[in-house]
Amino acid sequence: MKISTKGRYALRLMLDLALNNTGEPIRIKDIAARQEISDKYLEQIISTLNKAGFVKSIRGPQGGYRLTKEPAQYTVGMILRLTEGSLAPVACLEDEVNTCERQDTCATLKLWQMLNTAISDVVDHVTLADLVEWQNEKMSNYVI
Amino acid sequence: MKISTKGRYALRLMLDLALNNTGEPIRIKDIAARQEISDKYLEQIISTLNKAGFVKSIRGPQGGYRLTKEPAQYTVGMILRLTEGSLAPVACLEDEVNTCERQDTCATLKLWQMLNTAISDVVDHVTLADLVEWQNEKMSNYVI
DNA sequence: TATAAAGCATATTAAAATAATAGGAATATA
DNA sequence: TATATTCCTATTATTTTAATATGCTTTATA
Numbered sequence: 001m002k003i004s005t006k007g008r009y010a011l012r013l014m015l016d017l018a019l020n021n022t023g024e025p026i027r028i029k030d031i032a033a034r035q036e037i038s039d040k041y042l043e044q045i046i047s048t049l050n051k052a053g054f055v056k057s058i059r060g061p062q063g064g065y066r067l068t069k070e071p072a073q074y075t076v077g078m079i080l081r082l083t084e085g086s087l088a089p090v091a092c093l094e095d096e097v098n099t100c101e102r103q104d105t106c107a108t109l110k111l112w113q114m115l116n117t118a119i120s121d122v123v124d125h126v127t128l129a130d131l132v133e134w135q136n137e138k139m140s141n142y143v144i
Numbered sequence: 145m146k147i148s149t150k151g152r153y154a155l156r157l158m159l160d161l162a163l164n165n166t167g168e169p170i171r172i173k174d175i176a177a178r179q180e181i182s183d184k185y186l187e188q189i190i191s192t193l194n195k196a197g198f199v200k201s202i203r204g205p206q207g208g209y210r211l212t213k214e215p216a217q218y219t220v221g222m223i224l225r226l227t228e229g230s231l232a233p234v235a236c237l238e239d240e241v242n243t244c245e246r247q248d249t250c251a252t253l254k255l256w257q258m259l260n261t262a263i264s265d266v267v268d269h270v271t272l273a274d275l276v277e278w279q280n281e282k283m284s285n286y287v288i
Numbered sequence: 289t290a291t292a293a294a295g296c297a298t299a300t301t302a303a304a305a306t307a308a309t310a311g312g313a314a315t316a317t318a
Numbered sequence: 319t320a321t322a323t324t325c326c327t328a329t330t331a332t333t334t335t336a337a338t339a340t341g342c343t344t345t346a347t348a
């Protein structure tokens with residue numbers, strides 16, 4: 001029941017883009033340095049975000065990445081589901097393919113549905129803008 | 145972000161014990177047959193439940209297992225945490241050992257705390273008695 | 289008391305997932 | 319044209335998952 005590095009790094013990457021949004025494209029190299037994550041690994045992760053249209057890449061020198069939308073338009077759920085895959089706690093909730101033949105008689109299914117809803121309620125209502133705000137709050141505590 | 149077979153099987157095992165509680169010890173072999181799970185694998189899982197005092201074993205012929213408490217006294221969280229380990233979505237929420245040095249400045253930590261709370265709110269309030277009830281509801285639908 | 293039925297304990301293994309690392313191709317800019 | 323950047327794909331090491339396998343111990347009962 002753990003979020004993997006892919007999802008966690010993707011969130012920090014997107015937050016880094018949101019926080020360092022100066023108008024200039026931001027290099028993977030700089031994000032990797034700030035976040036202390038392997039840049040080669042971040043490349044793979046941002047590639048997924050790029051293909052999904054969550055970020056826009058600019059190639060060549062002075063290139064880098066930019067968010068394509070306002071931070072408030074990205075939910076954490078969008079980012080995590082894209083990079084982690086489904087957040088459902090059991091496979092049988094995922095789609096029609098993974099349904100198991102015990103479904104009609106399985107009492108634990110109701111539990112998994114409740115858990116799934118609880119998870120979605122959080123990740124679908126927290127946005128990147130919230131993360132930015134929380135980050136700023138934390139930083140202002142430090143200034144004091 | 146998946147519950148593994150250990151946790152899922154442990155729940156079904158405990159539910160099976162609760163549903164088939166005739167006073168007689170229940171054999172692993174029978175649970176395995178009803179649940180269509182490898183009995184050797186179930187042995188390993190029930191061993192954990194036994195050591196934790198969740199079930200009581202009776203050795204020898206006519207032996208088996210019994211619940212030690214009323215179904216309402218087991219929360220799903222107790223069973224899952226015992227068999228799965230911590231249900232926290234990230235390691236840094238687990239204990240003092242796993243704290244990361246980014247904690248004081250990490251905005252995503254708040255997200256993980258919210259997710260952790262949401263998960264706990266479900267698993268700590270659903271009991272084995274609830275699963276029994278849901279199972280009976282499902283079964284009564286079939287009788288019609 | 290011998291036997292069989294159960295649980296108990298530990299080792300081994302196959303497959304999959306995780307978490308990277310590596311190398312070079314494509315492309316834009318100066 | 320040299321350089322800095324993203325893009326693409328392959329490879330790999332480690333860990334986790336999900337069992338399977340083997341043999342031992344306990345104990346009820348014939």
